Amino acid sequence: MPLFEVETDSHIIITWAQDNDEASAVVTDAYPNDSVLRMTKRPRDTWVISKSALGLSGSLDVCHTARDCLSKAEGDKVHAIRLYMHETGVDLEQARKVIESNMVMGW
Template sequence: MPLFEVETTSHIMIASADDEKAAREFAATNYPTEEIIRVTHRPRDAWVISKNLLGIVGTIDVCATARECLAQAKGDKLHAVRLYMNHTGSDLEQARKVIESNMAMGW
């Protein structure tokens, strides 16, 4: 089943759907109050996120570092972001993205 990228006013989601109409229905069912901005058929059956576009470069294991910072901060996001910035030299936006991504994964 093909993948569709569906962007709404607050979310970008990847939906496995038979066609664009089904992808729109998926978004409308799950986020009924949001306007659908765009629906794009993904050219392959995989979704790839570029680390470079997120600003994650280098040889350190960013997820392990983020989880270590979250553990040291006892789950306090702001403190974890500060620790991550200190450990890696990242700027605020990059550190926030990495910490929030790892919080969503259940550090």
């Protein structure tokens, strides 16, 4: 089954679907208030996100550190970002990217 990347006004959704109509139906079911801005049938059946493109490179295990900060902050994003900045020394924008990407992964 093909993998589709569907961008809405609020989300980027990666889903398997038989065709564009089925992929649109997934979006409508999950996010009925979102409008589809772009839909791309991926050339392969996997999805890869480059950590370096997100600014997550180096020897530090950023995911573990981010999840630890989220846990200490009890899911409070702003507090977790502050903790991450304090523990790693990164700037606000980089800390935000790391914390938000880990929140999506279900820390």
